[in-house]
Amino acid sequence: MVRVLFVCLGNICRSPMAEAVFNSSVEKTGLSGLIDSDSAGTSDYHIGEPPDSRTMDIVRKYQLKLDHQGRQFTTNDFDKFDYIMAMDQNNLSNIKRLLPSSMPDDKVFLMRDFDNKDDTKDVPDPYWSEADGFEEVYQILLRSCQNFIDFLKKNRADLSA
Numbered sequence: 001m002v003r004v005l006f007v008c009l010g011n012i013c014r015s016p017m018a019e020a021v022f023n024s025s026v027e028k029t030g031l032s033g034l035i036d037s038d039s040a041g042t043s044d045y046h047i048g049e050p051p052d053s054r055t056m057d058i059v060r061k062y063q064l065k066l067d068h069q070g071r072q073f074t075t076n077d078f079d080k081f082d083y084i085m086a087m088d089q090n091n092l093s094n095i096k097r098l099l100p101s102s103m104p105d106d107k108v109f110l111m112r113d114f115d116n117k118d119d120t121k122d123v124p125d126p127y128w129s130e131a132d133g134f135e136e137v138y139q140i141l142l143r144s145c146q147n148f149i150d151f152l153k154k155n156r157a158d159l160s161a
């Protein structure tokens with residue numbers, strides 16, 4: 001089983017949306033049951049809360065599935081997950097700051113390292129924006145998740161047929 005964790009600041013907008021988009025792409029690629037995903041926030045702002053209503057609007061619009069409660073990233077996640085996908089560079093540095101010195105940082109990635117359309121490094125934080133900000137995040141995540149799945153298929157022997 002390949003385990004992937006998506007991480008943003010609040011765990012109510014970008015990372016739960018990433019989880020939903022990723023799961024949908026995994027299902028369409030025929031890899032359900034082989035890849036598991038979850039999401040978390042670097043902050044404790046929204047622990048126990050459901051995803052933002054504007055993220056749920058995207059989930060409904062694109063017929064995704066999402067059942068998640070906000071939780072904070074912990075150092076245990078470095079053991080539990082094979083790939084930790086930070087939504088932006090702040091998230092990335094906050095995650096790496098928690099990395100035990102004995103552990104390599106080679107499982108921590110920036111989500112947009114997998115975006116082939118744009119050189120921008122961050123999935124923009126849509127929290128203070130309108131619905132169009134969430135739509136933009138969806139389009140970025142759709143591209144990045146598909147490319148990330150292609151990367152996993154190439155690099156993980158346990159995913160090849």
Ligand code: 4NP
Nearest residue numbers: 008009010011012013014127
């Ligand atoms: P997220 O968005 O990191 O994509 O979940 C945010 C959600 C909440 C806050 C900031 C960003 N906040 O400051 O409460």
